[in-house]
Amino acid sequence: MRIDMSTKIVSEARNIHGIILVLAAIMPAMAIISLVPVMPLLGREFAGVSGSEALVPIALTIPALCVALFSPLAGWLSDRIGRKMLLFFSLLGYAVIGTIPFFLTDLKQIIGARFGLGVFEAVIMTVATALVGDYFKGAAREKWIGIQIGVVSLSAIVLIAIGGALGETLGSRGPFLLYLMAIPIALLVLWKLFEPAVIEKNSDSQGVLPWRSLLPLLFITLGVGIFFYTTIVKLGDILLLVQDASPAIIGAIGAAFNFGVMIGAVTFTKLKVLSPGPKPLAIGMALFALGYGGMGLSSALSITTVFAIVTSLGAGMLLPCTLAWTMSILSPSVRGRGTGLWTGMFFLGQFIAPLVVVMLDQPLGGLKNVLLVYAASAAMLMMVALLVTRGASPFKSQ
Numbered sequence: 001m002r003i004d005m006s007t008k009i010v011s012e013a014r015n016i017h018g019i020i021l022v023l024a025a026i027m028p029a030m031a032i033i034s035l036v037p038v039m040p041l042l043g044r045e046f047a048g049v050s051g052s053e054a055l056v057p058i059a060l061t062i063p064a065l066c067v068a069l070f071s072p073l074a075g076w077l078s079d080r081i082g083r084k085m086l087l088f089f090s091l092l093g094y095a096v097i098g099t100i101p102f103f104l105t106d107l108k109q110i111i112g113a114r115f116g117l118g119v120f121e122a123v124i125m126t127v128a129t130a131l132v133g134d135y136f137k138g139a140a141r142e143k144w145i146g147i148q149i150g151v152v153s154l155s156a157i158v159l160i161a162i163g164g165a166l167g168e169t170l171g172s173r174g175p176f177l178l179y180l181m182a183i184p185i186a187l188l189v190l191w192k193l194f195e196p197a198v199i200e201k202n203s204d205s206q207g208v209l210p211w212r213s214l215l216p217l218l219f220i221t222l223g224v225g226i227f228f229y230t231t232i233v234k235l236g237d238i239l240l241l242v243q244d245a246s247p248a249i250i251g252a253i254g255a256a257f258n259f260g261v262m263i264g265a266v267t268f269t270k271l272k273v274l275s276p277g278p279k280p281l282a283i284g285m286a287l288f289a290l291g292y293g294g295m296g297l298s299s300a301l302s303i304t305t306v307f308a309i310v311t312s313l314g315a316g317m318l319l320p321c322t323l324a325w326t327m328s329i330l331s332p333s334v335r336g337r338g339t340g341l342w343t344g345m346f347f348l349g350q351f352i353a354p355l356v357v358v359m360l361d362q363p364l365g366g367l368k369n370v371l372l373v374y375a376a377s378a379a380m381l382m383m384v385a386l387l388v389t390r391g392a393s394p395f396k397s398q
Contacts, residue, residue: 225349
């Protein structure tokens with residue numbers, strides 16, 4: 001009976017369902033990216049507030065921490081009560097609470113609203129991703145996971161530009177109006193998506209997470225998140241190691257980085273030899289090792305830029321690889337929980353990435369050495385993946 005229902009879902013799912021889920025997945029990324037251009041404005045506006053040096057950046061990043069904390073709970077909830085309506089109401093909540101800071105003048109109230117936004121983000125990201133696993137199977141699932149990651153990365157370029165334009169026109173609160181985009185997406189969810197038949201409201205013998213296989217993938221995902229976001233959040237400092245770079249140059253290189261993530265994700269979906277497993281993991285870690293090693297040894301801006309893009313290619317391959325691999329070992333009744341754990345670990349990596357660099361900077365003697373240590377760590381993980389590849393048996397897709 002379970003197999004029949006899964007088959008039914010694969011035959012019913014169409015491109016429109018995948019497109020809607022990709023649009024929903026853009027919302028969590030937009031929550032942070034859209035505010036980047038107005039961070040200096042917010043910093044000057046709240047300069048007189050005690051502790052503003054820390055509070056203003058927290059206002060930007062607190063949603064990522066919320067996603068890390070609440071994604072597992074969101075996944076568990078979606079397995080118990082269903083996914084479609086949970087996604088619909090979360091998108092509406094995202095739109096409402098996301099725009100509230102547009103009307104606020106108190107920094108702590110803005111942070112409180114951003115915390116609430118992060119809770120809705122956790123649900124949106126987890127449920128939208130779980131639905132990709134519910135609706136599609138095998139190569140189709142890998143394709144839509146790759147498209148989701150590629151489009152989210154590419155959208156960052158557009159969202160930064162729109163956020164900057166709204167900030168220029170309406171001031172520091174302008175980008176908060178972008179969150180209203182979630183309303184038409186919510187209506188599309190209500191109109192077009194369907195509740196997967198594989199949702200099981202009651203626990204059964206197959207309702208247990210495969211921890212033995214899942215835990216290694218979750219720790220790998222945490223590492224990928226740290227490697228990925230270190231280049232993003234520390235890009236300006238990395239470029240300053242070789243040359244003083246203007247905000248325009250940093251922005252252009254950041255756009256190229258995000259484009260590289262999209263290329264890496266598309267490469268994963270197109271090359272059949274890169275089915276989720278140790279082989280693409282080894283390739284992705286090799287790209288991380290090469291990229292971080294090159295940035296650490298570089299003495300020219302152009303060379304640093306090339307190696308930064310190399311790391312983006314590795315990230316673009318590893319994100320769909322780890323997610324599709326995780327999906328493949330989850331039975332339908334625990335897919336929400338497993339996806340929530342993956343999402344939580346990835347966003348935890350995003351949140352702690354700058355903290356890890358700060359923690360290592362002084363003991364290692366500077367950012368250059370930190371980059372080289374990252375390169376060595378990625379190289380070690382590559383070697384482990386290669387050893388596993390030589391003796392690994394194919395994993396079973398669900």
